[in-house]
Amino acid sequence: xxxxxxxxxxxxxxxxLLKKKQISPLEITKSYLERIGKLNPKLNVYLAMAEDGAxxxxxxxxxxxxxxxxxxxxxxxxxxxxxxxxxxxxxxxxGSKILADWVPDHDATVIxxxxxxxxxxxxxxxxxxxxxxxxxxxxxxxxxxxxxxxTRIPGGSSSGSAVAVAASLCLGSIGxxxxxxxxxxxxxxxxxxxxxxxxxxxxxGGVAGTGGYTVNHFGILTRSVRDCALLLxxxxxxxxxxxxxxxxxxxxxTKALGAPVKGMKIGxxxxxxEQGIVSEVRRTVDKAMNTLKSLxxxxxxxxxxxxxxxxAAQAASTRPEANSDHDHYLRTRPRDYSPGLLYSxxxxxxxxxxxxxxxxxxxxxxxxxxxxxxxxxxxIVAPTIFSPAPTIDDCNRGYIEADGKRINLQDRAGNFLTRxxxxxxxxxxxxxxxxxxxxxxxxxxxxxxxxxxxxxxVVFQVAAAYEGATEWHKRNPVL
Amino acid sequence: xxxxxxRLNDEYQFKLTDKEIDLVAQQAEExxxxxxxxxxxxxxxxxxxxxxxxxxxxxxxxxxxKK
Numbered sequence: 451x452x453x454x455x456x457x458x459x460x461x462x463x464x465x466x467l468l469k470k471k472q473i474s475p476l477e478i479t480k481s482y483l484e485r486i487g488k489l490n491p492k493l494n495v496y497l498a499m500a501e502d503g504a505x506x507x508x509x510x511x512x513x514x515x516x517x518x519x520x521x522x523x524x525x526x527x528x529x530x531x532x533x534x535x536x537x538x539x540x541x542x543x544x545g546s547k548i549l550a551d552w553v554p555d556h557d558a559t560v561i562x563x564x565x566x567x568x569x570x571x572x573x574x575x576x577x578x579x580x581x582x583x584x585x586x587x588x589x590x591x592x593x594x595x596x597x598x599x600x601t602r603i604p605g606g607s608s609s610g611s612a613v614a615v616a617a618s619l620c621l622g623s624i625g626x627x628x629x630x631x632x633x634x635x636x637x638x639x640x641x642x643x644x645x646x647x648x649x650x651x652x653x654x655g656g657v658a659g660t661g662g663y664t665v666n667h668f669g670i671l672t673r674s675v676r677d678c679a680l681l682l683x684x685x686x687x688x689x690x691x692x693x694x695x696x697x698x699x700x701x702x703x704t705k706a707l708g709a710p711v712k713g714m715k716i717g718x719x720x721x722x723x724e725q726g727i728v729s730e731v732r733r734t735v736d737k738a739m740n741t742l743k744s745l746x747x748x749x750x751x752x753x754x755x756x757x758x759x760x761x762a763a764q765a766a767s768t769r770p771e772a773n774s775d776h777d778h779y780l781r782t783r784p785r786d787y788s789p790g791l792l793y794s795x796x797x798x799x800x801x802x803x804x805x806x807x808x809x810x811x812x813x814x815x816x817x818x819x820x821x822x823x824x825x826x827x828x829x830i831v832a833p834t835i836f837s838p839a840p841t842i843d844d845c846n847r848g849y850i851e852a853d854g855k856r857i858n859l860q861d862r863a864g865n866f867l868t869r870x871x872x873x874x875x876x877x878x879x880x881x882x883x884x885x886x887x888x889x890x891x892x893x894x895x896x897x898x899x900x901x902x903x904x905x906x907x908v909v910f911q912v913a914a915a916y917e918g919a920t921e922w923h924k925r926n927p928v929l
Numbered sequence: 930x931x932x933x934x935x936r937l938n939d940e941y942q943f944k945l946t947d948k949e950i951d952l953v954a955q956q957a958e959e960x961x962x963x964x965x966x967x968x969x970x971x972x973x974x975x976x977x978x979x980x981x982x983x984x985x986x987x988x989x990x991x992x993x994x995k996k
Contacts, residue, residue, distance in 0.1 A: 761963065762966060765960065766967065796937060796941075796945075797953050798960075811976070811978070862962060
């Protein structure tokens with residue numbers, strides 16, 4: 451058996467070695483558990499380990515592969531799961547005090563599908579309390595730290611998932627995203643983060659109250675675009691347990707990888723994605739655009755006339771939808787929320803019903819505007835976040851200083867860290883954040899690649915072409 | 930808005946302090962201002978979004994580059 455350096459390892463690189471029996475699933479799982487044991491105290495990534503289940507699954511995978519019963523590219527692959535996704539027999543807190551002792555008696559559909567593909571679940575990853583924020587400063591379980599600079603936040607709310615992938619503490623992770631919670635930490639930690647089309651991955655088994663029903667998505671975090679496609683292949687598709695899941699046909703997403711992008715047109719939206727942008731992020735994304743142009747792609751400015759209403763539509767949707775799940779706990783255990791979240795939940799109770807309905811009408815209008823834009827371009831590219839990762843101190847004081855000015859992390863329109871990602875929650879469009887460079891301080895910077903509904907294949911096509919032309923994904927944080 | 934928050938406080942038994950009531954009221958007032966422009970849009974004939982359309986959209990074909 452070979453021994454492998456886990457740092458920077460990908461599913462695509464490990465899979466063939468497992469298939470050829472050159473690496474043992476048990477050994478690789480033990481190696482990850484050992485690395486987690488060493489680094490978790492420093493990074494605060496995992497809230498609960500599923501060690502016994504992981505080792506049992508690894509033994510089973512080893513036996514099956516030895517017997518020639520190879521299940522496919524996820525067989526024997528160690529993964530992690532955000533702690534707001536139900537895992538049978540493994541504590542699932544949603545980063546909250548209220549669910550501190552909850553052990554689900556069922557698996558989320560996504561977990562069932564991953565287990566059926568032979569994947570190994572290592573444990574549950576830390577997150578922002580109830581997934582309601584993006585700095586992941588968690589008063590109950592501590593803050594997961596950015597592996598590129600541990601004085602900085604990793605983003606969120608799927609923070610632990612992104613840190614686990616970036617720090618090679620698993621080979622991929624499943625997160626949730628109702629305002630950017632997969633793409634935001636992917637951007638700040640330098641990983642791939644996919645929020646597929648609304649309904650593409652079943653959300654059955656997601657902890658209620660961790661995302662508005664019409665904006666929440668399950669998503670995927672990996673080290674490479676190919677790995678992400680492999681995971682989507684095994685998680686996408688209709689689920690009768692989730693009334694919001696879609697029966698739109700799935701495809702083999704790896705087939706889009708390597709397809710030429712020459713002649714494809716990129717849509718650029720001015721204005722909205724320039725609000726507060728730090729010059730270093732702008733320059734990095736501009737360079738990424740030049741790389742895409744060097745591959746034969748062209749750009750075109752497009753207009754989404756009502757895009758500035760996205761923050762209002764997002765807030766008016768999320769607050770009532772998520773609040774309906776918190777009503778019981780607000781009545782029985784209000785002081786078991788952190789104070790900031792409690793105040794925001796109470797304020798959310800005051801959203802009038804007509805505001806909610808009006809927001810849904812405006813959302814359809816914005817969807818129609820994106821539909822119109824996609825008649826002339828194949829994809830849209832935009833920065834994922836306006837700045838590289840802020841420090842924990844920045845978040846506590848509420849602003850960053852960049853380019854000689856102060857930029858507030860929160861304003862009336864909501865959380866500024868998710869300002870660039872929420873248009874694709876409001877519209878449900880498939881969107882991937884991919885690392886497109888590093889700041890002068892060595893922090894990752896992400897860009898979003900967005901396609902029409904259910905065209906994740908186009909996202910993969912462009913993301914793979916970009917990744918193939920660059921080396922950013924090969925960097926590893928020094929730990 | 931403070932009175933509305935106080936009514937909620939009584940109904941839900943939050944036991945908020947006066948300072949906390951002010952904080953929540955301020956957030957609710959800011960949200961009301963945020964939501965106001967939603968009503969300045971003409972959405973006549975537009976049905977509220979309930980879930981994303983299931984149909985797969987055809988994207989325009991990429992223009993062939995010069996050989």
